């Protein structure tokens with residue numbers, strides 16, 4: 001099923017989305033904001049990657065769509081660990097003009113609901129560079145807690161950069177939606193499960 005947010009829809013990645021993904025990998029502005037090797041990626045390499053990862057149930061990647069702009073980015077749950085019930089979350093919106101309009105927040109709330117309500121995970125992990133204000137603000141607004149700083153963890157742009165590590169527990173997500181009533185006005189608003197207190 002597609003995963004409905006308040007505004008966004010998270011859907012499966014199609015082969016046709018490889019180009020958006022490739023453009024994001026090749027965009028110096030985005031690559032400077034995320035952890036990674038920052039290699040130029042060809043269409044061939046991107047399609048090979050897509051085929052190699054097709055059907056990988058431990059690393060889920062969804063396309064973020066909005067009604068007005070269609071496919072605008074990608075959101076992920078990777079390194080899913082079923083024993084410890086946790087996963088790593090990542091998100092990228094391809095174009096600057098689609099950012100700072102609440103899309104990231106809705107996509108993050110939606111992937112959290114999916115992770116906790118559908119997959120039964122207990123925690124999500126993420127990380128960001130200290131100067132990535134939109135990422136920091138979005139995660140904090142969505143109930144994430146900073147858990148530490150990995151000093152000089154990533155070498156990028158000729159220097160070692162600190163990486164802020166953060167996480168959210170299922171119980172913290174349920175506390176958040178009880179307080180901010182995020183899903184209350186949606187058609188499929190769900191009662192918060194009674195056993196969600198951690």
Ligand SMILES: CC(C)(COP(=O)(O)OP(=O)(O)OC[C@H]1O[C@@H](n2cnc3c(N)ncnc32)[C@H](O)[C@@H]1OP(=O)(O)O)[C@@H](O)C(=O)NCCC(=O)NCCS
Pocket residue numbers: 030033034073091092093094098099100101102103104105106127128129132133134135137138141
């Ligand atoms: C991070 C990202 C996914 C956030 O998505 P988004 O749609 O821009 O996020 P939102 O609009 O929902 O929320 C961003 C918040 O940061 C705020 N913000 C944006 N620029 C800011 C700045 N320079 N300083 C402080 N706050 C800032 C916005 O005002 C908004 O807060 P508000 O809702 O309280 O007004 C998106 O910016 C992105 O894809 N960036 C490039 C890739 C990236 O950095 N990925 C994350 C790696 S950890």
